[in-house]
Amino acid sequence: MSYDYLLLTIFLAIALIFPLVPLGLAWLWARTLSPAKPGHDKQATYECGLESEKPVQIQFQAHYYLYALVFLVFDVETVFLLPFAAMGFVNIPVVGFLSIMLFLLLLVESLVWAWAKGILEWK
Amino acid sequence: MSPILFWIFSALMLGFGAATILNRNPVASALSLVVSFLGLAALFFGLDANFIGVIQILVYAGAVMVLFIFIIMLLDLKAEQRRQINIPALLGGVAIVVAFTAQLVTVIRSYKAGNEPFAAITPNLPDAHNIGMTLFANYNLPFQVIGVLILVASIGVVVLSQRELK
Amino acid sequence: MNTALNLLHLLTPESILVETILVVLIAGLFKATAQKRNMLLSLTLIGGVTAGAMLIFQPHYGNIANGMAVLDPLTRFIKVVVLGLSLITAVYAVQSNIRQHFAEYLALILFTAIGMMLLAGTENLLMIFIALEMVSIPLYLLAGFLKQSSASAEASLKYFLVGGVSAAFLLFGISLIYGTTGATSLRDLAQSAPAVTRDPLFLAGLVMAIVGFGFKVAAVPFHLWAPDVYEGAPTSSAALIASGSKVAGFLILAKFLAIGLAGAAGSAASSQLQPGWLPLLAVIAAISIVVGNLAALSQSNVKRILAYSAIAQSGYMLLGLSATGGTALISVLFYVVVYALTALGAFGVVLHVEQRRGGSQLHHFEGLHQSAPGLALCMGVFMISLAGIPPLAGFFGKFYLFAGALGSASQGGNLGLLWVVAIAITFNAVSLYYYLIVLKHVFVTPATHPAEPVTRRNAATFVTGLLAVSVFAIGLYPGVLLDPLRAAAQAANRKPVTAAPVQPK
Numbered sequence: 001m002s003y004d005y006l007l008l009t010i011f012l013a014i015a016l017i018f019p020l021v022p023l024g025l026a027w028l029w030a031r032t033l034s035p036a037k038p039g040h041d042k043q044a045t046y047e048c049g050l051e052s053e054k055p056v057q058i059q060f061q062a063h064y065y066l067y068a069l070v071f072l073v074f075d076v077e078t079v080f081l082l083p084f085a086a087m088g089f090v091n092i093p094v095v096g097f098l099s100i101m102l103f104l105l106l107l108v109e110s111l112v113w114a115w116a117k118g119i120l121e122w123k
Numbered sequence: 124m125s126p127i128l129f130w131i132f133s134a135l136m137l138g139f140g141a142a143t144i145l146n147r148n149p150v151a152s153a154l155s156l157v158v159s160f161l162g163l164a165a166l167f168f169g170l171d172a173n174f175i176g177v178i179q180i181l182v183y184a185g186a187v188m189v190l191f192i193f194i195i196m197l198l199d200l201k202a203e204q205r206r207q208i209n210i211p212a213l214l215g216g217v218a219i220v221v222a223f224t225a226q227l228v229t230v231i232r233s234y235k236a237g238n239e240p241f242a243a244i245t246p247n248l249p250d251a252h253n254i255g256m257t258l259f260a261n262y263n264l265p266f267q268v269i270g271v272l273i274l275v276a277s278i279g280v281v282v283l284s285q286r287e288l289k
Numbered sequence: 290m291n292t293a294l295n296l297l298h299l300l301t302p303e304s305i306l307v308e309t310i311l312v313v314l315i316a317g318l319f320k321a322t323a324q325k326r327n328m329l330l331s332l333t334l335i336g337g338v339t340a341g342a343m344l345i346f347q348p349h350y351g352n353i354a355n356g357m358a359v360l361d362p363l364t365r366f367i368k369v370v371v372l373g374l375s376l377i378t379a380v381y382a383v384q385s386n387i388r389q390h391f392a393e394y395l396a397l398i399l400f401t402a403i404g405m406m407l408l409a410g411t412e413n414l415l416m417i418f419i420a421l422e423m424v425s426i427p428l429y430l431l432a433g434f435l436k437q438s439s440a441s442a443e444a445s446l447k448y449f450l451v452g453g454v455s456a457a458f459l460l461f462g463i464s465l466i467y468g469t470t471g472a473t474s475l476r477d478l479a480q481s482a483p484a485v486t487r488d489p490l491f492l493a494g495l496v497m498a499i500v501g502f503g504f505k506v507a508a509v510p511f512h513l514w515a516p517d518v519y520e521g522a523p524t525s526s527a528a529l530i531a532s533g534s535k536v537a538g539f540l541i542l543a544k545f546l547a548i549g550l551a552g553a554a555g556s557a558a559s560s561q562l563q564p565g566w567l568p569l570l571a572v573i574a575a576i577s578i579v580v581g582n583l584a585a586l587s588q589s590n591v592k593r594i595l596a597y598s599a600i601a602q603s604g605y606m607l608l609g610l611s612a613t614g615g616t617a618l619i620s621v622l623f624y625v626v627v628y629a630l631t632a633l634g635a636f637g638v639v640l641h642v643e644q645r646r647g648g649s650q651l652h653h654f655e656g657l658h659q660s661a662p663g664l665a666l667c668m669g670v671f672m673i674s675l676a677g678i679p680p681l682a683g684f685f686g687k688f689y690l691f692a693g694a695l696g697s698a699s700q701g702g703n704l705g706l707l708w709v710v711a712i713a714i715t716f717n718a719v720s721l722y723y724y725l726i727v728l729k730h731v732f733v734t735p736a737t738h739p740a741e742p743v744t745r746r747n748a749a750t751f752v753t754g755l756l757a758v759s760v761f762a763i764g765l766y767p768g769v770l771l772d773p774l775r776a777a778a779q780a781a782n783r784k785p786v787t788a789a790p791v792q793p794k
Contacts (some may be wrong), residue, residue, distance in 0.1 A: 005489055064196075068189050069280040075186045077273055080266065082177055083255030091252065096259030103270040109311050110277040116318045119281055264296060264357045268407060268419050271307060272426065275400050278314075279430045282390050283445075 309336025317392020459501025465494025577604030656736025
């Protein structure tokens with residue numbers, strides 16, 4: 001067993017050396033051979049990428065996200081309802097039936113509450 | 124599952140997987156990914172893994188995709204459409220894929236277990252039923268608590284993102 | 290069927306709280322009237338008090354599904370404490386500046402209470418994780434409740450991000466522990482842990498789990514979220530984060546280490562170090578005490594002072610855990626409960642000042658003894674108790690803690706932990722400075738603010754006064770708190786598990 005971890009340790013050490021040595025060499029290179037020369041292109045926001053061409057703070061309709069997030073919540077609940085649906089009423093133990101009813105109660109409550117809060121209406 | 128269906132769904136999955144990458148329009152990419160997920164789900168159904176198949180559709184094609192579309196809308200990705208194809212990068216990518224596939228094939232060929240047929244899958248295993256039994260019998264309390272937790276989540280969504288009444 | 294009945298029986302208080310939440314949420318939908326906030330608060334309090342009463346009339350022992358829900362006198366005691374702390378926070382909330390979604394605010398406080406009660410009453414890794422999320426997620430939301438304030442949003446986001454990372458650490462750690470021992474129940478874990486104490490995977494899991502818990506209790510070096518969250522969050526939310534979640538967090542950390550991992554403790558004695566969680570805890574405790582107390586010196590906001598003080602206090606509590614090796618939880622639990630009462634009270638005073646004078650900087654407290662002499666006196670009690678000066682409760686907390694650490698037999702002879710205790714006592718003297726700075730602004734510095742009308746009494750100030758009285762009473766006669774704790778712990782030890790674990794079908 002100890003041999004396994006010894007090998008792993010050696011592997012880890014080598015895996016660390018490989019990136020660190022070139023980084024160190026690059027740092028030395030930068031220090032000694034290439035002094036900094038800032039210029040217009042070098043100072044650009046994305047030196048090698050596309051300039052953004054319009055304001056980044058776009059406006060978007062927050063209401064869509066509300067719908068989507070509420071959908072997400074109910075979507076996840078469906079995952080738990082699925083075994084219940086697949087078991088059928090005959091095979092399900094009483095405990096399971098009761099617990100799924102409680103679960104559904106919470107689900108209905110959150111639906112009623114969200115409805116009454118006006119989340120489900122497009123304004 | 125008949126082999127013909129398997130090939131059809133695999134082709135669907137791989138084809139739309141490729142379309143996800145090749146499409147310039149992020150929304151079209153995302154929708155291709157949905158179709159790819161559906162093909163994968165069909166493969167699961169073919170293996171009698173119904174529960175995982177349904178989860179694949181509900182969670183990946185449903186919830187995860189909604190999040191993807193979120194991000195796409197939030198970031199307003201348009202720049203991707205104008206990007207030129209970089210020929211050397213493309214060739215390099217193809218070379219790596221070919222090398223990887225070749226390696227995979229050789230390893231599987233030489234690896235003994237890779238040449239043996241799979242053990243037969245028990246047909247018509249009631250997987251959703253079994254999961255349900257475990258969930259309701261052994262993990263009843265965590266299940267209930269998660270129900271409450273989801274109620275917290277839905278309250279949190281509304282409270283944090285509903286527009287303030289001025 | 291039997292299981293379900295047992296479950297329902299054992300978790301009646303929690304079920305009552307869920308029902309209360311459902312009622313409060315629906316009641317919150319009705320049209321706003323002048324009395325609505327008080328109506329919602331009374332609903333919450335009625336539900337909470339009923340749940341507390343049910344707690345007291347429950348059976349003495351219980352154990353469902355192999356430790357997923359357990360009940361013994363000690364657990365029950367802590368459950369009552371966290372429920373009480375949450376209800377006091379709800380009373381504070383009425384005085385706070387939360388205007389929108391007030392019913393949801395109260396509901397989230399109750400959700401946190403449920404989470405803390407479940408957390409106190411479980412000995413199963415799976416339930417520990419779910420219950421911790423049940424505490425954390427409502428707290429993230431409570432921290433971000435002031436949507437007009439960018440500080441509150443920042444607090445919520447920071448708390449959420451750090452909390453999410455810590456949850457990931459904890460879950461990964463738990464999965465490694467489960468993977469190496471095959472146990473999720475803490476009592477099963479205790480059986481199988483000694484066999485794998487040298488397994489690197491198990492040790493990695495142990496360290497990751499402690500890192501996860503370290504984030505939750507804000508110990509250095511996982512403390513960076515605490516000052517911003519305490520400062521930015523609504524004061525009532527910060528009070529809950531500082532008090533209730535700390536009590537539940539320390540109880541479960543103690544259970545996790547003392548019940549589940551007693552075999553992997555190691556030794557932190559300076560003469561005979563052995564790997565395990567004890568040395569880890571001792572080191573975290575020492576740096577928490579040093580960093581917390583030093584950083585508090587330069588703060589000008591009372592909430593930030595309380596945050597750094599909380600970090601230092603976490604250090605003391607971790608010292609207690611590492612000292613006793615979990616065999617005598619009593620002094621730690623005594624300390625935690627006293628700390629929670631004191632911190633909650635201090636936040637009550639801060640809430641008052643914030644509502645009256647619009648901020649919680651030190652200069653906002655100037656001349657408090659003229660405008661609100663009662664509250665100024667309370668603040669004096671809380672600060673002096675936090676500093677650990679007799680005859681207040683904080684002194685006895687520290688006294689038991691340090692005495693336990695010095696005499697702890699699990700450290701291979703006496704005085705093994707002297708190095709940590711020496712650090713703790715030295716920096717306790719340092720902490721006097723910033724606690725007294727607060728009191729100087731309250732009592733000595735003349736008011737520069739325009740005089741405000743003399744405070745009308747309200748529920749929040751009344752509760753703050755009550756907390757001050759209880760801190761004072763525990764200080765005069767520590768047995769008030771110590772005796773029930775001791776009795777509960779003895780009873781819990783004598784008869785650990787009575788109900789047969791439920792067999793999976």
